Amino acid sequence: MSRIKVGLIDYGAGNLASIGHVLQDAGFRVRISSNYHRLDECDVLMLPGVGAFPPAMMKLRSTGLYDYLRDAAHDDKAIIGICLGMQLLVQESLEQGYTPGLGILPGRVLPLGEKRWHIGWNTVECIGEDRALRSTQGECFYFNHSFHVVDAGSCVIAEARLPQPVTAAIRSNRVAGLQFHPEKSQCVGIRLLQMLIKDIANA
Amino acid sequence: MLRKRLIGVVTVRKGWAVQSFGYRRYLPLGRPECLVENLDRWGADEILVQVIDRSSRNLGPDFDLLMRLGKLGLETPLIYGGGITSADHAVQVIQSGADRISIDQILHNSPCEVRRMALRLGAQALIAAVPIRFCDTTWLRHDYMKRQCFPFDDELPALFQDRVVSELMLIDWQNEGNITEFKPEQLARLPFTEVPVIMFGGFTKPSLTRRFLDHPKVAAVAVGNLFSYREHAYQDYKRVVGSVSLRPPTYYG
Numbered sequence: 001m002s003r004i005k006v007g008l009i010d011y012g013a014g015n016l017a018s019i020g021h022v023l024q025d026a027g028f029r030v031r032i033s034s035n036y037h038r039l040d041e042c043d044v045l046m047l048p049g050v051g052a053f054p055p056a057m058m059k060l061r062s063t064g065l066y067d068y069l070r071d072a073a074h075d076d077k078a079i080i081g082i083c084l085g086m087q088l089l090v091q092e093s094l095e096q097g098y099t100p101g102l103g104i105l106p107g108r109v110l111p112l113g114e115k116r117w118h119i120g121w122n123t124v125e126c127i128g129e130d131r132a133l134r135s136t137q138g139e140c141f142y143f144n145h146s147f148h149v150v151d152a153g154s155c156v157i158a159e160a161r162l163p164q165p166v167t168a169a170i171r172s173n174r175v176a177g178l179q180f181h182p183e184k185s186q187c188v189g190i191r192l193l194q195m196l197i198k199d200i201a202n203a
Numbered sequence: 204m205l206r207k208r209l210i211g212v213v214t215v216r217k218g219w220a221v222q223s224f225g226y227r228r229y230l231p232l233g234r235p236e237c238l239v240e241n242l243d244r245w246g247a248d249e250i251l252v253q254v255i256d257r258s259s260r261n262l263g264p265d266f267d268l269l270m271r272l273g274k275l276g277l278e279t280p281l282i283y284g285g286g287i288t289s290a291d292h293a294v295q296v297i298q299s300g301a302d303r304i305s306i307d308q309i310l311h312n313s314p315c316e317v318r319r320m321a322l323r324l325g326a327q328a329l330i331a332a333v334p335i336r337f338c339d340t341t342w343l344r345h346d347y348m349k350r351q352c353f354p355f356d357d358e359l360p361a362l363f364q365d366r367v368v369s370e371l372m373l374i375d376w377q378n379e380g381n382i383t384e385f386k387p388e389q390l391a392r393l394p395f396t397e398v399p400v401i402m403f404g405g406f407t408k409p410s411l412t413r414r415f416l417d418h419p420k421v422a423a424v425a426v427g428n429l430f431s432y433r434e435h436a437y438q439d440y441k442r443v444v445g446s447v448s449l450r451p452p453t454y455y456g
Contacts, residue, residue, distance in 0.1 A: 018300050021276030050297055052325045084325075096322065117327055117369045117399065120422065121206045121248060121450050140206065140450055142280055144302065146327045146369065162205060184280045184302060186246055186453075 004201050005029040007042030011065050013049050013056040013084065022183040026190050028197060036068050043201045045069070045077060049084025053093040053109060053147070056084055057101065066102065073104040078174040078200045086170065086177025087149060095147050104175055107152035107167075115162045118143045122160040124168045124180065130157040132196035133169060139188045141168075141180035148179065174203050207416050207448040208248035209441055212403065212427035213238045215254040215268065215285070222428045224380035226255065226347070232431050236271050242430065243279045245437040246453040250281050251305065251425055253332075257286025258308050259348060264296050273300035284332055290319035297324055305332045305372060308348060314358045321367040329368045330401065331359065334376035337389050345376055355394045363398045370422060371395060375404030380428055382407055387418040401425055409443040416446040 006028045008016050020030045023046075031042055039045060047069070049056055060066040073079055081089045090107035093099050101109070112118060121140040126133040143160065149167045158169035160180070170177045176196060182189035213235050214223045220238045221229040232238060235252060242250045252272070254265045264286045272281065283296050284305030296304055304324075309316055310331050321329055334345040336352055343352040344359075362368045371393075375383040383405030390400065399422035406412045406426050415421045430436040438452035 012298075015273075015297060015300055015302065017273045018277065021274070022278060025276050050302065050325075050328065051294075051323060052321075055323055095325075116366060116397070118205070119327055119369060119399070120208050123204055143205075144280065144327050146325060146366070160205075181280070181302070184278060186278045190278065 003027060003029050004044060004197060005031060005042045006197060007039040007045045008032045009039065009045060009047050009065060009069075010034045011056070011059045011063055013051050013059055015050055016048065019046070019048050019082075019183045022190065023193070026194050034063055034065060036064075039068070043078065044197050045072060045079045047079065047081040047085035047088060049082065049088060051084055053084065053087060053095040053101075054097070054099045056088060057099050060088065060102070069102055070104065073175055076174055078203070079104070079176070080196065080200060081177040082183070083145060083179060083181055086179050087147065089170075089175065089177050090149055090152065093147065105152065105155055105170055105172055105177065107149045107155070107170065109147050110150055112146055112148055112162070112166070115164070117146050118148070118160070118162060118166060122180075124158050124160055126158050128157050130169075130171060132192060132199045133158045135195050136188055136192045141182065141185040141189055141192075143180045145179060149177070174200055176200055206248070206450045207421065207446070208423035209437070209444070209449055210249045210251050210282070210401065210423050210425035211242035211247040211430050211437055212251045212253060212425050213242070214427055215252060215265070216256050218268075222380065222431060223255070226376055226379060235268060236275060238431060239272055239277070240275055242437060243275065243277045245435060247279050247437055248450060249423070250277070250279050252281065252283050253305065254285030258288070262286055263288065264292050266295065266299055269296060269299035269301060282330060284330075288313075288316075290316055290323055293320040294323055297328060303328045303330060305330045307332045307334070310359060310362065311346070314362060317362060318367050326366050326369045330370045330372050331362065331368045332372045332374060333359070334374040336377065337385060337392075340392060342389075342392055342394070347376070360395050363395055370399045370401055372401040372403055372425065378405035379403070381405050383411065387414050387421075390418060390420045393420075409440065409445070412444050413446045416444070416448050
């Protein structure tokens, strides 16, 4: 049986080599690209992201990946967004002013509020029956963000606490987002990535 | 519950990982990649690589080192500090494998550039590293290039107020490699409010580390020299610190 191929979307806003290595060690084939044809050949697309929402969206638009990702989601392609990548999947963000997002999943990105930062290891509580998240119920993952997704409704599948609840993961069918960094969450993060990628690829 | 962090520090000078004593005396340890790999394997909460001679030699960030670290496939968050003098540098460091950056000189020389970094990377990626002394009842920051201590001006507090930088690393540079003389009560004298603090420099005593971790202002304690000589040194230290605010130590393999 051939290994699942993960397409890491290269739009200039992420640490691709690092996550690429981790995915390879987790047993996946990895392709890093911004080329639509090469990404089409992949089973799962991964949208990583470190940085701020507006410049990231600008890069997606200028590279044509904005339309590509929206079309891919419409065609039921499996997509996973990580950290900023998860935020880019939703409708809009108020980071540095108003910026529309990809609009693939419901939700808005707002500042965290009184607790300005969510930096460090926090427990992730699964809401609902997502199998991959259930397998790591109550484990700690590494977070590093100052804006968060709200109003994602029934797409929220996991939360963390600051102590107020913060959306930790969202999913609708074959599109998922993780606010934390599974690739930097050591063994438990790798285990979650393995389960989630296999689950979403075969959904 | 959000945990506090015990950060493992690797100090690099002239391309080698070193054990540092007050940033004045150094013992060679070996290749930085080996120490970083150990900390990753031991499940450190974060790893800080501080390359201490890049700014003074005007060399910019050590991208070669970052590339070598990138090939390790680290599964632990990596903080890089050393030689970052522009927003472009900062972005390139993140794209080269770091998850966050630690900055010192540029905070005071060019705060506008720090603001540009935050616009591109987000403030959660930026840590203000400040070598510091506590004199009478006042905190003074130490400028290692000018070799002088200064009182805090308004710029650094403004960077925190404006959500440009996310955390403040206070470095007991005089006692680094020894035992810190800082006390948790002194944190009340900081000219910053609501700023998460990382303590670094001389945190060799587990009981003192625990006292600082119990302080509400402290988000993390960073430790370097202690972790260089024994297998599982990181986990053993975490176990002895025994703070409930930390993730429990993990022994793999």
